[in-house]
Amino acid sequence: MTVAQRVQRVRARLSGADVLLVSDLTNVRWLTGFTGSNGWVVIGPDSMTLVTDGRYGQQAAAQLAAAGVEADVLVGATGAATLEHIAATCAPFATVGFEATSVTYAQHGQYRAALTATLVPTSGVVEAERRIKDSDEIESIARACRIADAVLAEVVPSLGDGLTEAQVRNRLELRMRELGASGPSYDTIVATGPINAALPHHRPTDTLIEPGHTVIIDVGALVDGYHSDMTRTFVVGAPTALQTKLYELVLTAQRAGVAAVAAGMSVKELDGVCRGIIADAGYGDWFTHGTGHGVGLLIHEDPFVNRAGDAILQVGDVVTVEPGVYREGFGGVRVEDLVVVTSDGCRVLTASPKDSPCLPSPPTT
Ligand code: ZN
Numbered sequence: 420m421t422v423a424q425r426v427q428r429v430r431a432r433l434s435g436a437d438v439l440l441v442s443d444l445t446n447v448r449w450l451t452g453f454t455g456s457n458g459w460v461v462i463g464p465d466s467m468t469l470v471t472d473g474r475y476g477q478q479a480a481a482q483l484a485a486a487g488v489e490a491d492v493l494v495g496a497t498g499a500a501t502l503e504h505i506a507a508t509c510a511p512f513a514t515v516g517f518e519a520t521s522v523t524y525a526q527h528g529q530y531r532a533a534l535t536a537t538l539v540p541t542s543g544v545v546e547a548e549r550r551i552k553d554s555d556e557i558e559s560i561a562r563a564c565r566i567a568d569a570v571l572a573e574v575v576p577s578l579g580d581g582l583t584e585a586q587v588r589n590r591l592e593l594r595m596r597e598l599g600a601s602g603p604s605y606d607t608i609v610a611t612g613p614i615n616a617a618l619p620h621h622r623p624t625d626t627l628i629e630p631g632h633t634v635i636i637d638v639g640a641l642v643d644g645y646h647s648d649m650t651r652t653f654v655v656g657a658p659t660a661l662q663t664k665l666y667e668l669v670l671t672a673q674r675a676g677v678a679a680v681a682a683g684m685s686v687k688e689l690d691g692v693c694r695g696i697i698a699d700a701g702y703g704d705w706f707t708h709g710t711g712h713g714v715g716l717l718i719h720e721d722p723f724v725n726r727a728g729d730a731i732l733q734v735g736d737v738v739t740v741e742p743g744v745y746r747e748g749f750g751g752v753r754v755e756d757l758v759v760v761t762s763d764g765c766r767v768l769t770a771s772p773k774d775s776p777c778l779p780s781p782p783t784t
């Protein structure tokens with residue numbers, strides 16, 4: 420599967436409109452390889468056109484050629500000129516689908532004024548195909564996972580050295596770049612102690628990592644525009660009985676979730692596997708978020724794995740399995756792996772150890 424073949428998959432899925440006007444930049448990138456900050460793709464029955472502005476004409480041509488994508492590239496010097504290009508490309512068609520979830524009210528007004536066709540709202544057309552990762556995409560995500568695994572392994576032994584959350588974050592992010600990532604996949608989370616670790620998406624502060632603390636580290640790398648996502652939880656020093664109990668509980672739930680992942684399974688069912696184990700142990704209300712989410716060109720994308728979702732897992736979905744428990748005064752525990760759904764279950768892409776929350780013993784020499 421190549422980038423050039425993706426447009427065919429989208430055409431096959433489009434119904435109710437003659438052409439699709441793609442304005443979501445992540446979708447534009449996935450369809451064409453173009454990474455500029457301003458661009459539209461018009462997908463016709465047998466043609467594809469990229470419209471962008473004067474900053475990106477050369478870049479667009481080069482990136483489309485590198486991706487092997489055949490499309491007309493139209494460059495507008497002004498916003499009005501780019502809109503005219505879009506209108507002219509759509510002019511032969513009676514109905515134009517637009518992406519209802521990414522087009523603002525103001526943009527819709529501009530389309531209505533400029534386009535002669537009837538505008539038809541669509542939702543999730545490209546996103547539905549974007550879910551199914553091809554082998555190149557999976558390899559990029561796997562590389563990102565390997566980088567995150569490597570930097571975490573480097574940094575974990577220093578967690579007992581009196582560093583702050585922010586210092587650990589800085590080391591992780593610097594080393595990811597040095598190992599070939601274009602950056603962190605998201606703002607790295609380092610959350611420690613009874614207050615900060617109780618916040619699932621805590622931002623690192625100058626809080627010192629101290630003996631007795633739980634430390635949640637949620638780290639991912641960015642490779643070729645693709646993200647990775649992984650969380651491990653540690654305890655500095657000997658864990659308390661409650662820390663051990665909750666770590667084992669979350670790990671059991673997380674392993675059960677990974678073992679249950681299968682094509683054809685509903686996301687609700689997968690969420691229930693993890694949530695059921697935690698709830699049965701009496702900690703259901705400590706598990707305050709969904710079990711996981713899709714990962715690709717975005718760090719959070721379809722399918723979202725939670726109680727409310729109605730998606731069905733498919734071969735090629737890349738999703739996290741990340742149950743956790745949080746309570747102010749205790750802190751928190753989360754264990755997260757990234758997996759790709761396969762025809763016989765899943766392949767786990769993240770490989771950092773998760774057997775024990777304990778840090779390796781410090782050297783005694
Ligand atoms: Zn994460």
Ligand code: ZN
Pocket residue numbers: 648712739741755
């Ligand atoms: Zn995640």
